Amino acid sequence: MKTFSEYLESQPLQKFADLGKCENPRIIENLLKSPFPKTGPETFALLSSPAASHYLEEMAQKASALTAQRHGKVIRFYAPLYISNECTNTCTYCGFTMENKIRRKSLNNEECKKEADYLMERGFRHVLLVSGEHQKIVTPEYIGAMVDQCKDFPSISIEVAPFTQEAYETLVAKGVDGLTLYQETYDRETYKSVHLRGKKKDYNWRLAAPERGAFAKMRRINMGVLLGLAPDWRFDSAMAAIHLDYMMKYHWRVQYSVSLPRLCESETDYTPAANVSDKDITQLILAWRLAFPDAGVNVSTREPSYLRDGLIGLGVTHMSAESSTEPGGYCNPQTALKQFDITDERKVDEIFDVLKDKNYEPVWKDWEACMTG
Amino acid sequence: MNDDLVIAGRSFGSRFFVGTGKFSSNQAMLSAVEASGSELVTVALRRLDLDSENGENITDALDPEKYLILPNTSGAATAEEAVTIAKLAYAAGMPKWVKLEIHPDPRYLLPDPIETLKAAEILVKEGFTVMPYINADPVLAKRLEEVGTATVMPLGAPIGCNQGLQTKEMIGIIIEQATIPVVVDAGLGAPSHAAAAMEMGADAVLVNTALAAAGDPAAMGKAFAAATEAGRTAYLCGLAPKSQRAEASSPLTSFLK
Numbered sequence: 001m002k003t004f005s006e007y008l009e010s011q012p013l014q015k016f017a018d019l020g021k022c023e024n025p026r027i028i029e030n031l032l033k034s035p036f037p038k039t040g041p042e043t044f045a046l047l048s049s050p051a052a053s054h055y056l057e058e059m060a061q062k063a064s065a066l067t068a069q070r071h072g073k074v075i076r077f078y079a080p081l082y083i084s085n086e087c088t089n090t091c092t093y094c095g096f097t098m099e100n101k102i103r104r105k106s107l108n109n110e111e112c113k114k115e116a117d118y119l120m121e122r123g124f125r126h127v128l129l130v131s132g133e134h135q136k137i138v139t140p141e142y143i144g145a146m147v148d149q150c151k152d153f154p155s156i157s158i159e160v161a162p163f164t165q166e167a168y169e170t171l172v173a174k175g176v177d178g179l180t181l182y183q184e185t186y187d188r189e190t191y192k193s194v195h196l197r198g199k200k201k202d203y204n205w206r207l208a209a210p211e212r213g214a215f216a217k218m219r220r221i222n223m224g225v226l227l228g229l230a231p232d233w234r235f236d237s238a239m240a241a242i243h244l245d246y247m248m249k250y251h252w253r254v255q256y257s258v259s260l261p262r263l264c265e266s267e268t269d270y271t272p273a274a275n276v277s278d279k280d281i282t283q284l285i286l287a288w289r290l291a292f293p294d295a296g297v298n299v300s301t302r303e304p305s306y307l308r309d310g311l312i313g314l315g316v317t318h319m320s321a322e323s324s325t326e327p328g329g330y331c332n333p334q335t336a337l338k339q340f341d342i343t344d345e346r347k348v349d350e351i352f353d354v355l356k357d358k359n360y361e362p363v364w365k366d367w368e369a370c371m372t373g
Numbered sequence: 374m375n376d377d378l379v380i381a382g383r384s385f386g387s388r389f390f391v392g393t394g395k396f397s398s399n400q401a402m403l404s405a406v407e408a409s410g411s412e413l414v415t416v417a418l419r420r421l422d423l424d425s426e427n428g429e430n431i432t433d434a435l436d437p438e439k440y441l442i443l444p445n446t447s448g449a450a451t452a453e454e455a456v457t458i459a460k461l462a463y464a465a466g467m468p469k470w471v472k473l474e475i476h477p478d479p480r481y482l483l484p485d486p487i488e489t490l491k492a493a494e495i496l497v498k499e500g501f502t503v504m505p506y507i508n509a510d511p512v513l514a515k516r517l518e519e520v521g522t523a524t525v526m527p528l529g530a531p532i533g534c535n536q537g538l539q540t541k542e543m544i545g546i547i548i549e550q551a552t553i554p555v556v557v558d559a560g561l562g563a564p565s566h567a568a569a570a571m572e573m574g575a576d577a578v579l580v581n582t583a584l585a586a587a588g589d590p591a592a593m594g595k596a597f598a599a600a601t602e603a604g605r606t607a608y609l610c611g612l613a614p615k616s617q618r619a620e621a622s623s624p625l626t627s628f629l630k
Contacts (some may be wrong), residue, residue: 041547060625176569248550252515279629310628 002038004211004246005204011242012343020234026050028187032062038348041241044291048234048284056279059286063315075355077348078117078157079125080300082327083107083146085337087132087199088193091184093229093263093270095325095339096132097258098197104326106137112149118330119153122322123348125187125365126155128180128313130240130325130339133161140167144210147174152191154368157220159198160211170197170314175223178220179213181206182259187230189275194229197328210243215249221247227281228263228272244273244292257296259290264302283316289315308344309354322347344362376609380554381523383441383501385412388571389601391558392581394420394447395533396590399434404583406440409594414440415472415579416587418462430579432467443504450485452492459496471496472526472562481531486513490520497521501521504599508556509540513549514555526579528559529570533582535562535609538569548574564600571604576588 002010003081017368019042022028031043031150046052048057050311084106087096095102107115122252127150130230131138140163150156157178158171170178183206185191195201223244230236237260260281263272281303288297296317299308308319320343322332326337352362374518377384390413395403406414407543421430435442444462446535453476459471470472473496475489478480484506490513496503502523510526516523527544530536537560538544552577560565567578580597587593 030611038611056626056629057624064625249550252550282626283628306628310626314625 001250004243005210006172007246008242008371010081013239016045016238016242017232018157020049020232020238022046022049022051023079025051025054028055029305034057036041038202039291039293041238041245041291041337044241044287045234045238047287047290048237052287053279053283054103055259056283056286059283059290059298060314063286063289064170065315066293067315067317071296073313073359074361074363075316076126076181076296076366077124078128078318078320079122079124080128080159080323080325081115081119081150082130082321082325082329082339083114083143084131084134084138085179085339086134086137088134088136089132089200090313091198091200092194092196092198093226093272093284103334104335106142107327108130108144108272109149111328111331112146114326114331116150116152123364126157127153128157128159128178128320130159131161131327132324133198133321135199136159144171144174147171147176151175154365157222163212165212165216166215168213172216172218176279177218178222179210179218180259181213182224182226182261183207183240183243184226186225186232187232194270203207207243208303210247214247214254216293219255220257221251222257222259222296224259224298226260226261226263226278228274229283231273233274233276233280237287241288244295248292248295255296256292256294257298258292259298259300260288261300262304263345275366278304281307285311285315300357301344303343305344305346312355312358314359319351321346321351357371378554379602380504385577387412387601388577389567389598390415390443390558390577390579391395391584392445392592393431394581395585395602397585399431401590402431402585403434403486406435407594407596408591409584409598410476410570411578411594411598412440412447413443413577415443415445415581416546418444418458418465418467419448421465432453438582439460442467443472444468445473445474445506446492447476449492450477451475451487452495453487455492456487456495459492459501460499468502469500470502470523471504472499473503473522473565482514482533483531483544484508484528484546486510489513490516491524493517493522494520509543510545511543511546511550515550518553519531522553524554524556524576526556529557530560532558532559535583535586537566539564541569541573544575545572546574565594567600568600569603571601572607574608575604577601 086104087097090098159180225236225240297315298318299316300320301323325339387410389411391411446455446465447460455475475485504524506526514525530539555574556577558579562583582588597601
């Protein structure tokens with residue numbers, strides 16, 4: 001079996017770049033009306049092109065029906081639990097970057113338990129443990145200890161530094177069933193220019209991490225790019241589509257989803273290389289849905305409420321709510337420790353009302369770790 | 374543009390494969406194979422008399438320079454039997470390739486998925502290029518791919534029935550998910566069936582009964598080959614819209630200012 005890096009070398013990347021620049025409306029019309037609409041990264045590239053941006057309503061109608069058919073009229077809710085903002089990387093765009101003189105904090109067992117209890121009390125049953133990447137502090141062992149504090153959650157995901165397959169295996173054995181890991185950008189030049197110091201400089205180590213997670217039997221893997229980092233966000237997203245397509249074909253037992261985080265204000269003075277508008281992100285979500293009917297799509301509280309509401313039914317399957325992006329932020333908010341500002345600050349009840357209006361149902365619990373064989 | 378099909382490093386200019394059973398004579402079989410332009414011909418090892426003198430076996434009539442002569446394990450009811458047959462074929466000087474067919478059921482000759490997976494694993498480890506004949510089961514196709522088979526060969530309908538693509542939906546899923554060539558095998562009774570399979574994105578088709586039982590096997594071989602090529606071309610250029618259905622409903626993107 002080829003690794004993803006090897007597979008990527010055999011891919012006609014220029015072709016994907018060209019498809020993503022498509023300006024010919026007829027190609028998009030034909031694609032949308034094709035009796036055998038092809039799925040996969042080529043279709044994704046075309047549907048995220050400038051030509052397709054004039055067909056958002058047509059795409060939305062199809063995406064809406066497809067989402068209901070494949071995923072149901074439900075949105076699965078989760079909450080991030082920031083366990084540590086300690087980080088040994090210098091990433092010019094991130095609030096946790098080593099240079100930033102924010103207070104550093106890693107939760108201890110008791111603090112983590114309190115945060116977990118708070119989220120349980122709010123109704124969440126799926127928690128995403130998030131941390132900075134610190135080689136000595138945020139180790140697999142430390143994360144394992146935090147997972148132990150979250151035992152009441154039926155489903156636990158992690159968004160941490162890329163680890164070895166063995167480390168992932170020990171975390172899976174502890175009850176972690178989901179891995180979230182963004183390449184940030186697939187553009188090697190951009191990657192190099194924003195990741196200045198630390199282990200994160202190693203592009204290939206990160207690139208192969210989802211595959212290591214799959215080998216370690218993660219049930220769910222969530223991938224994506226940080227939009228706005230690379231100048232050509234369309235091609236960057238198409239690269240993620242190639243990666244997802246590879247994962248779906250070679251690690252077909254895993255449930256996949258994508259996230260489309262946009263760079264937003266953090267405690268750095270980084271200026272995004274590209275502006276990805278609300279319309280652009282809507283187009284991308286529709287393209288993901290139509291090109292990968294079975295992949296989940298996450299939308300976090302980074303996005304404004306009007307956009308999150310509008311996107312319900314158009315492809316989104318997972319949403320976070322009431323999020324805090326600092327360690328300990330639920331029980332003891334200090335705001336000085338956070339990674340970025342959230343935009344949608346509504347309580348879940350308000351969001352549920354919107355769902356109800358749209359004839360959608362919220363889902364808290366979707367899996368129970370003890371069922372994992 | 375070169376559109377050769379590559380299986381385990383070997384290129385095939387024609388995507389139409391032929392089975393050699395059921396023909397009224399070796400001559401009828403040969404003329405059908407020749408007329409079709411096929412470059413892959415499968416032969417049941419059980420039909421071969423390995424001790425015979427030259428000129429009596431099907432394989433003697435086929436030029437190994439022109440065709441890949443693919444031994445098949447037809448008749449095997451278990452993994453063990455299939456492995457034995459494959460090894461015998463190789464020992465008899467045939468290529469180290471095998472079309473793996475295991476069908477304990479003598480009525481419909483439907484392939485046994487469990488024995489097939491078992492035998493495939495053994496044969497791949499022993500260095501065979503394995504092309505398993507399977508029911509159109511997408512999960513089985515992935516499992517076989519994982520053990521290292523060179524292709525999967527899902528059936529369109531029970532072998533010899535000429536009913537066409539009865540398993541179309543499942544074959545569609547297999548094609549969508551496959552990382553190895555998908556050869557639709559069994560059940561294709563008319564050239565239009567072959568064209569339909571190719572339009573969907575199958576990498577090749579294999580036909581036997583529809584040629585052997587035709588009034589003029591050679592002419593039918595030609596017709597199938599043309600249909601296979603037509604379907605392939607249609608797949609490569611992408612089919613045009615089928616209908617212009619109106620899709621009026623309340624706007625979903627009006628929230629975007």
